[in-house]
Amino acid sequence: MALEIQQYTHLIDQVNAQERVARLFSRSIKKESKMQALHLALSMIDLTTLEGKDSEGKVKQLCYKASHLHDKYPGLPNVAAICVYPNMVPIAKKSLDGTGINVASVATAFPSGMADIKAKLEEVKSVVDAGADEVDMVISRGKFLSGNYGYVSDEISQVKEACGKAHLKVILETGELVTLDNVRLASDIAMEAGADFIKTSTGKISPAATPPVVLTMLEAVRDFQTKTGKKIGMKPAGGIGTAKQAIQYLVMIKETLGSEWLSPDLFRFGASSLANDILMQIMKQTTGQYQSKDYFSID
Amino acid sequence: MSERINIQKTYKLYIGGKFPRTESGRYIKWADKKNSTVVNICRGSRKDFRNAMVSARGAVSGWSSRTAYNRAQILYRVGEMLEGRRDQFMAELTLQGLSKKQAEKEINQSIDRLIYYAGWADKFQQIFSRVNPVSLPYFNFTSTEATGVVAAIAPDDSSLLGLVSIIAPVIAGGNSIVIMASESFPLCSISFGEVLYTSDVPGGVINILTGYRSELIDHFSSHMDVNAIIYCGDNEDDKKLVEMNAALNVKHVIQFPVQDWAKDQHQSPYHILKCQETKTTWHPIGV
Amino acid sequence: MKKVKTWEYSPAPESTDHIQLKDKYDLFINGEFVPSSDGKYFDTINPSNEKKIAEVAQAGKADVEKAVASARKAYDKTWSKMPAKERGKYIFRIARLLQERAREFSVIETLDGGKPIRESRDVDVPLAAAHFFYHAGWADKLEYAFPGRTAKPLGVVGQIIPWNFPLLMAAWKLAPALATGNTVVLKPAETTPLTAMKLAEIIQEADLPPGVVNIINGAGETGRHLVNHGDINKIAFTGSTDVGKYIMESVAGSGKKYTLELGGKAANIIFEDAAIDQAVEGIINAIFFNQGHVCCAGSRLYVQEGVAEEVIAKLQKRMDTLIVGDPLDKNTDIGAINSKMQLDKIKEYVKLGKNEGGTLYQTSCSLPKKGYWFAPTIFTDVSQSNRIVQEEIFGPVLAIQTFRTVDEVIAKANNSPYGLSGGVWTDKGSKIYKVSQDIRAGVIWANTFNKFDPASPFGGYKESGVGSEGGIEGLSGYVNLV
Incomplete structure (x- = not known):
C-alpha cells in the first residue's frame, strides 16, 4: 500500500480545476436554500484562535461565543469546535464543558512542523491527555517536497496512534506544496496513513485554502471512499471570511462528494471571522436589511 | 551504309513511382503540326485514375510527415534533374510547336519555379502560422497542414511550365497529387515523370495521367477520396461540373483561368496555402 | 450536532422585467x-x-x-x-x-x-x-x-x-x-x-x-x-x-x-495518463454544452482501457449532478432542446442506439411536462459500425468506446467523413503534439474542450x-x- 501511494497516481490540471471551481461557484443560492446553507455553515465552524498573544482570557471569551453565537436570535446552532494551541486545551475544555462543542488542538510543532518525531508525539499525547477531542497536526513539508513520502506517511501513522480516540486532522499546508499534483498526493498519503480529516492550511502561510486546492482534496476524499469505503472528513482553513465563500464551498461539497458530507462530522471550516459574517447574512435574510458589524460580538 | 533505325519512345502513365501503360489498353494518336512525328499516348481511364488515387493516398501521410527541409531538398532535386534533361525537353517542346527560344524560356522558367517553391517548402508555415492571443489562460496556435490528396486538371496550353506551376506548390505543402496532363501537348508531361522518377520524390506523391479531359474530369472531381480539386481552364461547363461534383464530399475547389504562367505573379506562397488546412490547437497554461 | 439531511437549491430565475420585446x-x-x-x-x-x-x-x-x-x-x-x-x-x-x-x-x-x-x-x-x-x-x-x-x-x-x-x-x-x-x-x-x-x-x-x-x-x-x-x-x-x-x-x-x-462528430480521446477528474469535466463540457447542439461537440468518446471503468463511473456520477430544467434558472446546466423537430431527431437516434445493442445510461432527472427536453445520455458497448457513432446527432448523446493503443485511436478518430474538432487528454506533452497533429480536424482541444475566442480560427477539414x-x-x- 505504501509503495502505491508514493507516486503521483492522480494528476491534476490546474487550469481545468480552476474552471471547474468557477462553474461550481456560479451556482446561485437564494431564499430557503441560502438560509439552510447559512445554518449549516455555522455548525461546521472550528472557531479558531492561534496566535502568540492568545491568553486564557481570550480563549474563555471565544468559548463563550462558541455556544452563544447571537443570543438575540434563537435557534442558531453552535459551532462544531474550538481550535487552540496545546497549552490552551485545559482552559478550553473547562469552558466548553456541557456544550457538546469539541476542543481541537493544533500539535506537532504547529505551524512549521520543524521538530523531531519524538517531540511531536509527546505533544500529541499531552494534548490528548489534556482532553482534546481533535488533534490538528501538520505534515513535514520539507520531507514531502524532497520526495521523502515514506517519512511523511510514517509520521502521520505514528501521530494517529498517539491520538488514541481523538480525531486526527492532517494539515497539508497546501500553500507550501504549490502544485495541485502535490496537494493530491499529500491528501492520498494522509488518508492512507490514517487521517480522519484532511485540512488545507495552518492559516500562517499564504495562500491558505484556495478553491482549486479544496476541490482537489475533496476529489481525493471521494476517490478514497470509492477505493476503501472509508469516509474521510475535509477542513479548509484560512482565508474563508465570508458567508458567500462558505456557501460556495457547500456547493462544492454537494456536487463533488454528495449530501452525506454536508455535516460537521465530515466537513469543517477553520475560521475566526466567518461566524459573524454568516450571522449578519442570517439577520439580513430574516429582516431584509443589510447589517452592521457593530451589532455582532467580536470575541 | 544502312540507315540506323530510331528507337521510339513509348509514352506511358506515371503512377505510384512506376510507368504503367493504361489498364484500358487504349491509346490516343498524337502528331506534331507537320504530321512528321506520330506517337501513341495512353488514353488514361477511370481505373487508371482510381489506381493513381490509391497510390496518392498511400503516399500522402509519409510525404506530409517528412521534414520541410527534406521536401525542400527533393523539390530542388527535381529542378536539378530537369536542368540535366534540357535536350529531351527542348526536343519535345519544339515538337509540340514552340520555337527554340520559347522552349528554352519555358524550360528555364520551369526549373526556376521548382527552385522557387523548393525555397518556400521550409518557410511558408512560418508565414502562415501564428500564436493567437486568446482571452483565456491557454496557449493557442494555428498552423497549416496539408489538405491531403489533390486531383488536378493541368493547364492545357502550357505543357511543362503549367504542369510544374500546379504540382510544385501542392507538393511543397506536403500533399500528394494526381494530375491530368495537358491533352493538347502531353509529351513532356510524361517526360517530367521521368525527371521525378530520378529525383527522390517518393512513388505515389506525384502521379501523372494522360488522356481526354472530357472523359476524366467527372471522375477527378467526383472521387470521394479527393480532398481538393484544381481545375485550370475557362470551359464554363467543366467548371460547373467540377464545382457540382466537389459538393459530394465538400472538396476544396481551386480554379485557375487560362493565363500566362510565365508571369511572376503566378508563383506565390498563397498558391501553397490553397491546398493547406488550418489547424488551431488549444492547451492550458498551468502547473 | 445539527445535521441538515438534504440541501437543494431553491429556484433562482433570472429576471425578465428589464427586457424589451415586441409582439x-x-x-x-x-x-x-x-x-x-x-x-x-x-x-x-x-x-x-x-x-x-x-x-x-x-x-x-x-x-x-x-x-x-x-x-x-x-x-x-x-x-x-x-x-x-x-x-x-x-x-x-x-x-x-x-x-x-x-x-x-x-x-x-x-x-x-x-x-x-x-x-x-x-x-x-x-x-x-x-x-x-x-x-x-x-x-x-x-x-x-x-x-x-x-x-x-x-x-x-x-x-x-x-x-x-x-x-x-x-x-x-x-x-x-x-x-x-x-x-x-x-x-x-x-x-x-x-x-x-x-x-x-x-x-x-x-x-x-x-x-x-x-x-x-x-x-x-x-x-x-x-x-x-x-x-x-x-x-x-x-x-x-x-x-x-x-x-x-x-x-x-x-x-x-x-x-x-x-457538421462534425468529434473524437474526444482520454489516455490513461490524463488528469482524470479534469478529463471527466472535459467530457461533460464536450457533449453537454448547449444541450449538445454544437457542431464541434465531442460526441465520440474514446477512453483507454486501463481507465475506462473509472472514467465512465465518474462520468455517470458527474452527469447526475447536472441540473436539467428552466433555462432561465441561473443554476440550470442543461436547457431545452431547441425545437420539436430536433427533439424528434434525437429521440430517433437514441432509439436506434438501443436497437443497435448499445447500453444506455441516462440521468434520472425529472423533465418538465411542457416544452422540448432530453436527459443527458451516454451509450457504451458501441463500435465504429454503429450509426450513433458515425452520424451527427446534435443533442446531449455521447457514444463511448474504449481503445488500447495510440495508433488504434487515431485511426478510429479519423475514421469519419467529418473533421471539425477533436480532443486529447494526456499529461504527456509529446503525446499531445503527436495526437493533435495526427487528428484530421481544424480545431484540437488538448486537455480542454469547447473553447472559443475571436482571435482563434475555427473551421473544419473534409465534410x-x-x-x-x-x-x-x-x-x-x-x-x-x-
Missing part, C-alpha cells in the same frame, strides 16, 4: 424595419414551454431582392468608399452597445433558443461582443494580415446562420465581413430570430449607414432565394453538411465564393467545411487578394 418583428432592410412584401409572419416560440414569444416577418423572394439591392447600394455608395478606420469605429460601436445591453440579450437568447442563461450570459453574449471588438480593429490593418498582397472586399455577402448560437453566429459572420469592407444580408435561423432582430436595433442605434447590414428572417425557402440571388458575391453558411452541399451545388458555375462551417472563421484566417474568407 411583432419586421425585416431589417436599408436601415429600417419593414414588413414583408406578402405580409407573411411566422411565430417564434419558447422551446421550454412552447409559448409564442413574438411573430416575425417571413422574407419572400421580393424581400430578398430588396435586401440584396440595399446591400449593393450601400456597398457601392458608402461602405466601400469609407476610410477603413471609420468602418472600424462603427464595428467598435456595435461591440460596446452589445456589452451595455448584455443582460437583455442573454435573457432573450435563452427565451428564444432554450439554452441555459448561464451559457448565454457567460459565453454567447460576451463572446459575440468580443468578436465585434476584435474584428473592428482589423478594419484599417488588413495590409498586415496578408503580406505581399492587397485585400479587397468581395462586395455583397449572403450569410445564413444556425439556431444553436444565434447571436454569436451572427457576430462571427457580421464582424469579419464588415471589417473587410463588405455589406451583408443575414438570415438567422427560423427558430431563433429574436437576438438578431435585437442586434438590428443596435446596428440602427450605432448609426451604421443604411443597407450595410440587412437582416431577413425565414426558413429554407428564404435561404434558397438568398443563395441563388444573382447579385451576391459570396455565401457564408454555418449549418448542416447536407445544406452545405446544397449550397455548393447551387452556386456551382456562378462564380460566387463560399465558406462553409458544417466539416471550407474556410475558417476567427483570427486572420477568418478574414481571408471575405477578401480577394490581389
Whole structure:
C-alpha cells in the first residue's frame, strides 16, 4: 500500500480545476436554500484562535461565543469546535464543558512542523491527555517536497496512534506544496496513513485554502471512499471570511462528494471571522436589511 | 551504309513511382503540326485514375510527415534533374510547336519555379502560422497542414511550365497529387515523370495521367477520396461540373483561368496555402 | 450536532422585467424595419414551454431582392468608399452597445433558443461582443494580415446562420465581413430570430449607414432565394453538411465564393495518463454544452482501457449532478432542446442506439411536462459500425468506446467523413503534439474542450467545411487578394 501511494497516481490540471471551481461557484443560492446553507455553515465552524498573544482570557471569551453565537436570535446552532494551541486545551475544555462543542488542538510543532518525531508525539499525547477531542497536526513539508513520502506517511501513522480516540486532522499546508499534483498526493498519503480529516492550511502561510486546492482534496476524499469505503472528513482553513465563500464551498461539497458530507462530522471550516459574517447574512435574510458589524460580538 | 533505325519512345502513365501503360489498353494518336512525328499516348481511364488515387493516398501521410527541409531538398532535386534533361525537353517542346527560344524560356522558367517553391517548402508555415492571443489562460496556435490528396486538371496550353506551376506548390505543402496532363501537348508531361522518377520524390506523391479531359474530369472531381480539386481552364461547363461534383464530399475547389504562367505573379506562397488546412490547437497554461 | 439531511437549491430565475420585446418583428432592410412584401409572419416560440414569444416577418423572394439591392447600394455608395478606420469605429460601436445591453440579450437568447442563461450570459453574449471588438480593429490593418498582397472586399455577402448560437453566429459572420469592407444580408435561423432582430436595433442605434447590414428572417425557402440571388458575391453558411452541399451545388458555375462551417462528430480521446477528474469535466463540457447542439461537440468518446471503468463511473456520477430544467434558472446546466423537430431527431437516434445493442445510461432527472427536453445520455458497448457513432446527432448523446493503443485511436478518430474538432487528454506533452497533429480536424482541444475566442480560427477539414472563421484566417474568407 505504501509503495502505491508514493507516486503521483492522480494528476491534476490546474487550469481545468480552476474552471471547474468557477462553474461550481456560479451556482446561485437564494431564499430557503441560502438560509439552510447559512445554518449549516455555522455548525461546521472550528472557531479558531492561534496566535502568540492568545491568553486564557481570550480563549474563555471565544468559548463563550462558541455556544452563544447571537443570543438575540434563537435557534442558531453552535459551532462544531474550538481550535487552540496545546497549552490552551485545559482552559478550553473547562469552558466548553456541557456544550457538546469539541476542543481541537493544533500539535506537532504547529505551524512549521520543524521538530523531531519524538517531540511531536509527546505533544500529541499531552494534548490528548489534556482532553482534546481533535488533534490538528501538520505534515513535514520539507520531507514531502524532497520526495521523502515514506517519512511523511510514517509520521502521520505514528501521530494517529498517539491520538488514541481523538480525531486526527492532517494539515497539508497546501500553500507550501504549490502544485495541485502535490496537494493530491499529500491528501492520498494522509488518508492512507490514517487521517480522519484532511485540512488545507495552518492559516500562517499564504495562500491558505484556495478553491482549486479544496476541490482537489475533496476529489481525493471521494476517490478514497470509492477505493476503501472509508469516509474521510475535509477542513479548509484560512482565508474563508465570508458567508458567500462558505456557501460556495457547500456547493462544492454537494456536487463533488454528495449530501452525506454536508455535516460537521465530515466537513469543517477553520475560521475566526466567518461566524459573524454568516450571522449578519442570517439577520439580513430574516429582516431584509443589510447589517452592521457593530451589532455582532467580536470575541 | 544502312540507315540506323530510331528507337521510339513509348509514352506511358506515371503512377505510384512506376510507368504503367493504361489498364484500358487504349491509346490516343498524337502528331506534331507537320504530321512528321506520330506517337501513341495512353488514353488514361477511370481505373487508371482510381489506381493513381490509391497510390496518392498511400503516399500522402509519409510525404506530409517528412521534414520541410527534406521536401525542400527533393523539390530542388527535381529542378536539378530537369536542368540535366534540357535536350529531351527542348526536343519535345519544339515538337509540340514552340520555337527554340520559347522552349528554352519555358524550360528555364520551369526549373526556376521548382527552385522557387523548393525555397518556400521550409518557410511558408512560418508565414502562415501564428500564436493567437486568446482571452483565456491557454496557449493557442494555428498552423497549416496539408489538405491531403489533390486531383488536378493541368493547364492545357502550357505543357511543362503549367504542369510544374500546379504540382510544385501542392507538393511543397506536403500533399500528394494526381494530375491530368495537358491533352493538347502531353509529351513532356510524361517526360517530367521521368525527371521525378530520378529525383527522390517518393512513388505515389506525384502521379501523372494522360488522356481526354472530357472523359476524366467527372471522375477527378467526383472521387470521394479527393480532398481538393484544381481545375485550370475557362470551359464554363467543366467548371460547373467540377464545382457540382466537389459538393459530394465538400472538396476544396481551386480554379485557375487560362493565363500566362510565365508571369511572376503566378508563383506565390498563397498558391501553397490553397491546398493547406488550418489547424488551431488549444492547451492550458498551468502547473 | 445539527445535521441538515438534504440541501437543494431553491429556484433562482433570472429576471425578465428589464427586457424589451415586441409582439411583432419586421425585416431589417436599408436601415429600417419593414414588413414583408406578402405580409407573411411566422411565430417564434419558447422551446421550454412552447409559448409564442413574438411573430416575425417571413422574407419572400421580393424581400430578398430588396435586401440584396440595399446591400449593393450601400456597398457601392458608402461602405466601400469609407476610410477603413471609420468602418472600424462603427464595428467598435456595435461591440460596446452589445456589452451595455448584455443582460437583455442573454435573457432573450435563452427565451428564444432554450439554452441555459448561464451559457448565454457567460459565453454567447460576451463572446459575440468580443468578436465585434476584435474584428473592428482589423478594419484599417488588413495590409498586415496578408503580406505581399492587397485585400479587397468581395462586395455583397449572403450569410445564413444556425439556431444553436444565434447571436454569436451572427457576430462571427457580421464582424469579419464588415471589417473587410463588405455589406451583408443575414438570415438567422427560423427558430431563433429574436437576438438578431435585437442586434438590428443596435446596428440602427450605432448609426451604421443604411443597407450595410440587412437582416431577413425565414426558413429554407428564404435561404434558397438568398443563395441563388444573382447579385451576391459570396455565401457564408454555418449549418448542416447536407445544406452545405446544397449550397455548393447551387452556386456551382456562378462564380460566387463560399465558406462553409458544417457538421462534425468529434473524437474526444482520454489516455490513461490524463488528469482524470479534469478529463471527466472535459467530457461533460464536450457533449453537454448547449444541450449538445454544437457542431464541434465531442460526441465520440474514446477512453483507454486501463481507465475506462473509472472514467465512465465518474462520468455517470458527474452527469447526475447536472441540473436539467428552466433555462432561465441561473443554476440550470442543461436547457431545452431547441425545437420539436430536433427533439424528434434525437429521440430517433437514441432509439436506434438501443436497437443497435448499445447500453444506455441516462440521468434520472425529472423533465418538465411542457416544452422540448432530453436527459443527458451516454451509450457504451458501441463500435465504429454503429450509426450513433458515425452520424451527427446534435443533442446531449455521447457514444463511448474504449481503445488500447495510440495508433488504434487515431485511426478510429479519423475514421469519419467529418473533421471539425477533436480532443486529447494526456499529461504527456509529446503525446499531445503527436495526437493533435495526427487528428484530421481544424480545431484540437488538448486537455480542454469547447473553447472559443475571436482571435482563434475555427473551421473544419473534409465534410466539416471550407474556410475558417476567427483570427486572420477568418478574414481571408471575405477578401480577394490581389
